[in-house]
Structures are given as C-alpha cells and as structure tokens.
Amino acid sequence: MPMRVGIGILGGGVVGGSLARRLLGDRASISEKTGLDLELVKVAVRDIDKDRAFPRDYVTHRLEEVVDHPDVDLVVELMGGLEPARSLILRALQAGKPVVTANKELVAADGPALFDTAAAKGVSLLFEAAVGGGIPLIRPLMESLAGERLTRVLGIVNGTTNFILTAMDEGGTSYEAALAEAQRLGFAEADPTADVSGADAAAKATILAGLAFGVWVDQGQVHREGIERLDRGDLAFARQLGYVVKLVAAADRNPTGVSVRVHPTLVPRDHPLAAIRGATNAVFVEGPAIGQLLFSGPGAGGEPTATAVLGDVIDAARELLAGAQVAPRIRFNDRAVGDITSNTTRWYIRLEVADAPGVLAAIAGVFGSAGVSIASVWQEGRGDDATLILITHEGPESAHREAVKQLMALDVVKQVAATIRVLLPES
Amino acid sequence: MPMRVGIGILGGGVVGGSLARRLLGDRASISEKTGLDLELVKVAVRDIDKDRAFPRDYVTHRLEEVVDHPDVDLVVELMGGLEPARSLILRALQAGKPVVTANKELVAADGPALFDTAAAKGVSLLFEAAVGGGIPLIRPLMESLAGERLTRVLGIVNGTTNFILTAMDEGGTSYEAALAEAQRLGFAEADPTADVSGADAAAKATILAGLAFGVWVDQGQVHREGIERLDRGDLAFARQLGYVVKLVAAADRNPTGVSVRVHPTLVPRDHPLAAIRGATNAVFVEGPAIGQLLFSGPGAGGEPTATAVLGDVIDAARELLAGAQVAPRIRFNDRAVGDITSNTTRWYIRLEVADAPGVLAAIAGVFGSAGVSIASVWQEGRGDDATLILITHEGPESAHREAVKQLMALDVVKQVAATIRVLLPES
Numbered sequence: 001m002p003m004r005v006g007i008g009i010l011g012g013g014v015v016g017g018s019l020a021r022r023l024l025g026d027r028a029s030i031s032e033k034t035g036l037d038l039e040l041v042k043v044a045v046r047d048i049d050k051d052r053a054f055p056r057d058y059v060t061h062r063l064e065e066v067v068d069h070p071d072v073d074l075v076v077e078l079m080g081g082l083e084p085a086r087s088l089i090l091r092a093l094q095a096g097k098p099v100v101t102a103n104k105e106l107v108a109a110d111g112p113a114l115f116d117t118a119a120a121k122g123v124s125l126l127f128e129a130a131v132g133g134g135i136p137l138i139r140p141l142m143e144s145l146a147g148e149r150l151t152r153v154l155g156i157v158n159g160t161t162n163f164i165l166t167a168m169d170e171g172g173t174s175y176e177a178a179l180a181e182a183q184r185l186g187f188a189e190a191d192p193t194a195d196v197s198g199a200d201a202a203a204k205a206t207i208l209a210g211l212a213f214g215v216w217v218d219q220g221q222v223h224r225e226g227i228e229r230l231d232r233g234d235l236a237f238a239r240q241l242g243y244v245v246k247l248v249a250a251a252d253r254n255p256t257g258v259s260v261r262v263h264p265t266l267v268p269r270d271h272p273l274a275a276i277r278g279a280t281n282a283v284f285v286e287g288p289a290i291g292q293l294l295f296s297g298p299g300a301g302g303e304p305t306a307t308a309v310l311g312d313v314i315d316a317a318r319e320l321l322a323g324a325q326v327a328p329r330i331r332f333n334d335r336a337v338g339d340i341t342s343n344t345t346r347w348y349i350r351l352e353v354a355d356a357p358g359v360l361a362a363i364a365g366v367f368g369s370a371g372v373s374i375a376s377v378w379q380e381g382r383g384d385d386a387t388l389i390l391i392t393h394e395g396p397e398s399a400h401r402e403a404v405k406q407l408m409a410l411d412v413v414k415q416v417a418a419t420i421r422v423l424l425p426e427s
Numbered sequence: 428m429p430m431r432v433g434i435g436i437l438g439g440g441v442v443g444g445s446l447a448r449r450l451l452g453d454r455a456s457i458s459e460k461t462g463l464d465l466e467l468v469k470v471a472v473r474d475i476d477k478d479r480a481f482p483r484d485y486v487t488h489r490l491e492e493v494v495d496h497p498d499v500d501l502v503v504e505l506m507g508g509l510e511p512a513r514s515l516i517l518r519a520l521q522a523g524k525p526v527v528t529a530n531k532e533l534v535a536a537d538g539p540a541l542f543d544t545a546a547a548k549g550v551s552l553l554f555e556a557a558v559g560g561g562i563p564l565i566r567p568l569m570e571s572l573a574g575e576r577l578t579r580v581l582g583i584v585n586g587t588t589n590f591i592l593t594a595m596d597e598g599g600t601s602y603e604a605a606l607a608e609a610q611r612l613g614f615a616e617a618d619p620t621a622d623v624s625g626a627d628a629a630a631k632a633t634i635l636a637g638l639a640f641g642v643w644v645d646q647g648q649v650h651r652e653g654i655e656r657l658d659r660g661d662l663a664f665a666r667q668l669g670y671v672v673k674l675v676a677a678a679d680r681n682p683t684g685v686s687v688r689v690h691p692t693l694v695p696r697d698h699p700l701a702a703i704r705g706a707t708n709a710v711f712v713e714g715p716a717i718g719q720l721l722f723s724g725p726g727a728g729g730e731p732t733a734t735a736v737l738g739d740v741i742d743a744a745r746e747l748l749a750g751a752q753v754a755p756r757i758r759f760n761d762r763a764v765g766d767i768t769s770n771t772t773r774w775y776i777r778l779e780v781a782d783a784p785g786v787l788a789a790i791a792g793v794f795g796s797a798g799v800s801i802a803s804v805w806q807e808g809r810g811d812d813a814t815l816i817l818i819t820h821e822g823p824e825s826a827h828r829e830a831v832k833q834l835m836a837l838d839v840v841k842q843v844a845a846t847i848r849v850l851l852p853e854s
Contacts, residue, residue, distance in 0.1 A: 018716070022574065022716075026574070026576070029576065030573075030574060032641075033573065033641060034573055128571055134716070134717040134718070134720065135720060136563070136566075136567035136570075136571035136572070136720070139563075139566055139567065139570055139571050140563035140566065140567065143563075143566055143738055143741070143742050144555055144563035144566050144734075144735060144738040144739075145563070145734065145738055146457075146460065146461055146737070146738050146741045146742075147449065147453070147457060147733075147734055147737025147738050147740070147741055148734045148737070148738075149453070149456065214459075214460060272702070275699070275702075287734070288730070289445070289449075289561070289730035289731055289733060289734045290561040290724060290725060290730070290731045290734045291561070291724065291725045291731060292724060293561065293562060293563070293722075293723070293724035293725075294721065294722070294723045294724060295720075295721070295722055296720070296721045297717060297718065297719060297720035297721060298717060298718045298720075303715070303716035303717070304716055304717045304718060306574075306716060307571075307572065307574055307575045307714070307716045307717045308571060310573070310574025310575070311570055311571040311572055311573050311574050311575075312571075313574070314570070314573045314574055315570050315573075322749065
C-alpha cells in the first residue's frame with residue numbers, strides 16, 4: 001500500500017511544468033519504484049489563463065493557497081528570486097511542511113537561516129537542483145563525502161556562459177555575436193546579466209563552498225569577474241598557447257580562510273574541463289583521500305532540473321513519512337572567509353607596448369621587483385606598437401596585483417589590455 | 428552535544444585500516460561537521476600479531492565479538508567474499524544494527540535478500556563503496572535519480588583491467604606484459620582472475636542495473652567476456668580505425684528485459700570514456716530527461732574507498748539516531764532479465780582469410796544473408812594470407828552471431844580471429 005504525499009508547486013515555468021507533468025504521468029511508476037504515492041495537489045502559476053500547460057483543476061494564482069492547502073504535505077518552490085520565495089518557504093517550514101527548492105539565489109543568500117528554520121521544525125529543506133541542474137552534486141557533497149576533508153571544489157556551473165565561450169573559441173566570433181546566438185537559441189535570457197556577470201555562478205559556488213567547507217560566504221565577498229569584456233583576440237592567443245578560456249567557479253582554503261571566486265580562466269587543452277562544451281556543466285571535487293572526482297551533465301533545462309527536483313521530493317517524502325528527523329545535515333562553523341589576495345595564482349597578461357629597445361627589460365624588471373616569476377613571453381609586433389603576452393609562474397595574488405599596478409605606471413606600457421587567471425593543477 | 432555511535436569494523440585490510448585511522452584521527456572534525464560522535468569500538472583482523480596497524484585495544488580476531496559487542500551500534504563489513512560476510516551482516520541486521528559494506532560480490536549475489544532483512548528490521552544497509560570506489564554512484568542512483576526512467580548505465584568499473592588496457596594501448600605491450608606490470612605496481616592481484624575475467628565488473632554492473640532498473644540479474648545471466656584473450660594486434664587495428672579498447676560494463680532494457688553485460692568494447696577516441704586512463708573509473712547514467720550524466724574518479728584504493736564507507740557510516744548513524752526508518756529505499760519488480768541476443772549491437776571482426784579472388788564477395792555474401800550490414804572493411808595482405816577487419820552497422824546480436832557462425836563454415840575463412848563489440852551512442 002503506497003504512502004500518499006500531497007505535493008504543491010510554486011511556479012509554473014519550465015521546471016514546474018516538467019515536474020507537474022512527471023508527477024501526473026509517472027505517478028504509478030514512481031509508486032512502484034519508491035512505494036510513495038506522490039499526488040500533485042496544486043500549482044501556483046502567474047497567469048491562469050496563459051499557463052494552459054496544467055490541468056485547470058490544479059492551478060491557482062494565489063501562492064499562499066498552495067502552501068496552506070490542507071492536502072499539500074510538501075512544497076516545491078520553483079519561482080526563483082528572493083521574495084516572495086523566502087517568505088513562502090519559511091511559511092511552509094513553520095507549518096512543518098518539507099520544502100524542495102531549485103532557488104540558488106535564495107539558498108546562496110540565506111542558506112544558513114533557512115536550514116536553521118528547517119532543523120528547528122524537524123523537516124527537510126532540499127536543494128539538489130540549485131547547483132548543476134540535473135547533476136547530482138549537493139547530495140554527494142553532503143552525504144557521500146561527509147567524511148572527507150575536501151581541499152577544492154572547481155568547475156563550470158553556468159551553461160549560458162559556457163555556450164558563449166565555446167562559440168567564441170570554436171567559431172572565432174565576438175562576445176556580442178556569440179551572446180546574440182545564445183539568445184536566439186534560448187541558451188541566454190533577454191537580460192543576460194545574471195549569467196554573463198558571473199552572479200549566477202557565484203551563487204552556485206557559494207553553495208558548493210558552504211557544503212564543502214562549512215563556511216557560508218556572503219555574495220559580496222565572492223571575487224567575481226564576468227565574461228562581458230573578454231576579447232576574442234585573447235581567446236585566440238590562449239588557443240595558440242594551448243589553452244581554452246572557461247568561466248570557472250572555484251572554492252578552496254587559503255591561509256586566511258575560505259576563498260570563493262568566479263572568473264574567466266585559461267584551462268589547458270588537455271584538462272577535462274577544456275572538453276566541457278556548450279551548455280554542459282562539470283564540477284571537480286578534490287580531497288586528499290578521494291583525489292579528483294568529476295561530475296558532469298546537463299547544467300540547466302526543464303527536464304534535467306525536474307529530475308533533480310523529483311529526486312529531492314522523493315527523499316523529503318521518505319523523511320516526512322518516517323516521522324522523525326535527525327540533527328541538521330548541514331552545520332556551519334565560524335572559519336573565516338578568505339581574502340583573495342592571499343591566494344596563489346597564475347596570470348595571463350596582455351600588454352600593449354611601444355615596440356622599442358629596452359621595453360622587455362623594463363617590463364621584466366617590474367615583475368622581478370614585484371616578486372612574480374615569468375613562465376613565458378610572446379611578442380607580436382605591429383609597426384610602432386607591439387602586443388606582449390606573458391604567462392606567469394604560480395605566485396601570490398598580491399604580488400600579481402602589485403606587478404600590474406607598476407606596469408600601468410610604466411611609460412612604455414600603453415595598456416594592460418587583459419589579465420586572465422590560469423587554472424592551477426591543485427590548491 | 429554530539430550524539431555517540433559505536434562503530435565495529437570487520438576486516439583490517441587496506442580499506443579497514445584507512446577507515447580506522449580516519450575514525451580515530453578525524454573524530455573531532457567529523458563531530459564538528461556532522462554532530463555525530465563516531466567512536467571506533469572494535470576491529471576484527473585476521474592475525475592480531477601481524478596487523479599492527481591498529482591500536483591493540485581495538486583489535487580482536489573474533490568476528491562475532493565485533494558484531495555482538497554491546498558498544499557497537501553500527502557494523503562495517505570490509506572482509507569481502509560471500510561467507511562469513513553474509514552471516515555476519517545478517518546477524519548484525521537481526522540485532523537491529525545498521526550495516527555498511529563495500530562487498531560487491533555479496534551485494535551482487537544476495538542484494539535483495541539482504542535489503543529485505545534490513546527493511547524488515549528497519550535498519551540501514553548501505554554499500555556506496557561496492558561500486559566505483561570513492562565515486563558517489565549508489566546514492567545518486569537511489570536518491571537523486573529516483574524520479575528518472577533511466578535508459579542505460581554504462582562505464583568502466585574495474586581499474587585493474589583499465590590499467591592493463593591503457594598500458595597495452597599506449598605502450599603497445601602484450602596482455603601478459605601489461606598484467607605483469609600491473610601486478611608489480613600493485614594494481615593487479617597475484618591471482619588476477621576476478622578482475623581480468625570481468626567477474627568483478629559484472630558484480631558491479633549487476634548492482635548498478637538493480638538500482639537503475641529494479642531488476643536484480645543473477646551473475647550467471649550476465650554476458651561476460653574478459654580481457655585475457657585480447658590480442659595487442661587488435662588494439663593496434665582499433666587505434667588505426669580511431670578507437671580504443673576498454674572493458675565496458677553496460678546495462679539497459681532490450682525488448683525481452685534488462686540486459687547486463689561486460690565485454691571489451693571499441694570506444695571512439697573522441698568519446699569521454701576513451702580518455703579514462705589507468706585505474707580511474709567512469710560511469711555514464713542516461714535517461715530521457717537528464718541526458719547523459721558522467722561520474723568519474725578513483726575506482727579503488729584504500730583511501731578513496733574509505734571515504735565512501737565513511738559517508739555511508741555517517742548516513743547510517745544519522746538514520747539510526749533518528750530512531751525511525753521509512754519503507755525500503757530499494758524495491759524490485761518482476762521485470763524479466765533480458766536475453767542478450769535481443770540486443771542491438773555493432774561488431775569489430777578480424778578474419779584470417781586466403782588472399783584469393785572472390786574472398787571478399789563470399790564474406791560479404793554471408794553478412795548479407797545474415798542481415799548484417801557492413802560499415803567498413805580493411806584488408807592487409809601477407810603473402811597467401813590476408814587479414815580482413817570489418818566493422819558492422821548496428822543490428823541484432825542474433826544476426827551478428829549467425830553471420831560469424833556462417834563465416835566459420837566458409838572455406839576461404841581460416842579463422843574468425845576476434846570479435847569485439849563497438850560502443851553504441853545510445854540504447
């Protein structure tokens with residue numbers, strides 16, 4: 001006799017629609033597989049007349065009606081954004097109803113407070129779909145790897161920017177053209193800011209870092225550089241030097257604390273991340289015992305994301321029916337947020353310089369006095385001017401910043417045209 | 428106030444030793460992270476005087492003493508083999524003690540009976556480390572993907588054979604030389620049969636198939652070919668044709684039921700599995716909604732495997748302390764085990780033939796009458812004899828078998844020297 005759990009969904013978009021269809025269409029097979037009778041009770045949609053994807057009996061435009069409905073035992077939040085999602089999730093948790101959400105923005109901003117409320121009420125708050133779409137990442141980090149002292153989490157967690165960078169790299173197109181193509185194909189939104197600025201990746205990196213290191217980093221403390229100002233010339237230079245440029249999110253511990261950052265990164269062509277094309281996501285989880293684990297798959301999209309949400313719904317329903325819940329799965333300590341200038345780094349630097357005797361010596365002198373060692377130099381002349389590409393050896397971020405500051409003060413340096421970090425093999 | 432759970436370990440080998448060291452050394456950090464005080468109580472080792480890796484207070488050579496110890500709340504089985512592991516696990520479950528095991532052989536052979544006992548007693552039986560060493564696979568399959576109708580599970584799940592095949596491919600060495608090297612480096616055991624015959628991979632494939640499709644396939648019903656008879660010449664031909672040979676374990680549904688098989692497989696050089704080198708494992712999980720998910724990492728070794736075991740220990744301890752457990756996580760239905768001859772397949776075939784007029788026509792005629800379409804042919808003459816390499820198009824396994832049977836009956840065919848399946852892009 002399968003055990004019934006009533007499901008309410010907040011948000012009738014792509015993911016909500018896919019989830020509702022699966023709950024209705026796969027009810028028998030889910031029951032056969034899990035012993036749970038998941039019954040869709042209500043879906044809150046923005047506009048009842050417009051959102052005709054759902055049977056009319058199920059839809060409402062009143063969000064509270066879903067949360068408060070007596071037959072709704074479990075709430076799925078798929079609206080996104082901070083409010084009213086936060087208030088509705090808290091309202092459900094306070095009523096003892098478990099919540100499943102895919103809202104990375106909210107979890108990144110308010111995770112610990114939400115987890116505390118869930119723990120206090122003894123109900124589940126699950127968010128597998130908030131990072132990596134259909135890729136199981138949250139559960140492995142929280143459960144399978146709970147006994148590992150992780151050293152680094154690193155990956156490509158935004159499909160829109162990876163699609164754009166893949167197009168720029170493979171097609172030699174400009175950022176603007178690649179963005180327009182991504183928008184035309186539905187891989188980028190009309191307002192692409194959250195993706196191309198790195199904000200979306202930063203929220204995901206915060207969540208991964210929180211689970212990996214027990215420190216929840218405020219979004220303002222994430223070092224964040226987007227892809228908007230990337231020059232296709234730098235992608236071409238990178239290619240000639242054996243690299244591909246990816247928007248990499250990374251978190252590790254430096255001497256001052258946990259450092260989270262998102263920025264364009266030169267990835268060696270033979271590194272597995274270099275092979276991650278288009279809208280695919282891939283995350284490496286590293287630790288002394290497990291070495292490197294790689295998880296990859298579809299990072300977005302209604303169907304894959306609905307699979308992750310449904311996995312959480314099944315898990316939360318199991319726990320709800322068990323009628324008991326242990327201490328919170330997630331505990332945070334007070335280890336500090338790290339200062340990025342304490343990181344070890346390696347940079348690709350493009351300088352526009354005068355093509356005159358002694359220029360290279362002056363530039364090399366700056367690096368030497370800043371304590372940055374140069375790994376390779378490549379010069380391309382064009383009349384009176386020259387382009388100088390340098391790649392440094394690993395060294396302190398602070399020293400790299402000092403070198404660039406001094407370079408800008410040199411007369412022979414017309415412009416520090418680009419600085420892009422290079423992937424380090426390990427933390 | 429952390430909640431104490433007493434841990435007993437059966438087996439003091441590489442994984443048991445690593446786990447014991449972590450329980451003793453990381454007790455405070457595990458407690459900080461999880462709120463659980465995991466206390467090592469007893470470790471059963473084979474020879475107390477020899478196994479000096481453990482503090483003497485903890486060790487015993489009496490297996491029952493660990494299971495029955497009043498302070499042991501949770502039993503970790505790391506002995507391997509069917510007996511006495513099975514009896515000890517059942518004894519622990521009957522006593523209401525959750526069990527964590529890495530024993531793929533036992534879980535593959537007796538999984539459903541063990542799960543039933545655990546469910547009847549309301550305690551956990553977890554086995555993340557049984558497949559893929561340190562790679563989280565079991566939990567994602569059972570939980571994150573519980574709502575997906577999976578179509579195929581496919582991967583490299585035996586590090587020993589992958590190490591040998593990588594050496595044969597990259598070094599051009601013979602199977603015997605590569606095996607000897609693997610033994611010298613500790614990647615293969617003195618008796619390598621379980622690995623090179625595909626039996627280890629078959630057990631893992633059975634477990635993955637059971638979780639993915641709800642059908643537990645008897646080991647005798649797994650189609651299994653090892654790597655012992657692989658000729659380095661075929662690896663070289665494969666390389667020239669753009670393939671690398673891997674021992675691939677696969678499970679999917681065919682028209683008659685669930686088909687599980689392990690056999691050498693030609694993998695296109697640009698496929699992600701082709702890049703999995705040495706002792707690394709990699710598994711693809713495929714479904715209509717999630718597309719392809721890839722999990723890869725260290726497939727064996729004491730430290731990675733201990734991480735997976737420790738993750739299970741933490742999860743089982745949480746459930747134990749919650750004092751309640753829901754219906755079994757794993758349910759099996761009565762869908763049939765599939766007949767491999769109903770599969771769709773594609774073969775690489777090497778024939779030793781007479782180098783005479785009309786030979787190719789005769790051979791092509793056989794394929795035609797069997798209903799197998801040829802994708803490419805490559806001939807290499809040597810005096811009176813010639814080697815003919817054929818790769819077929821996708822077609823029924825039964826038709827391929829019929830074609831080979833007829834080829835063997837042809838006078839001009841001296842030998843069907845090799846048949847190796849080719850990876851299909853999807854089920």
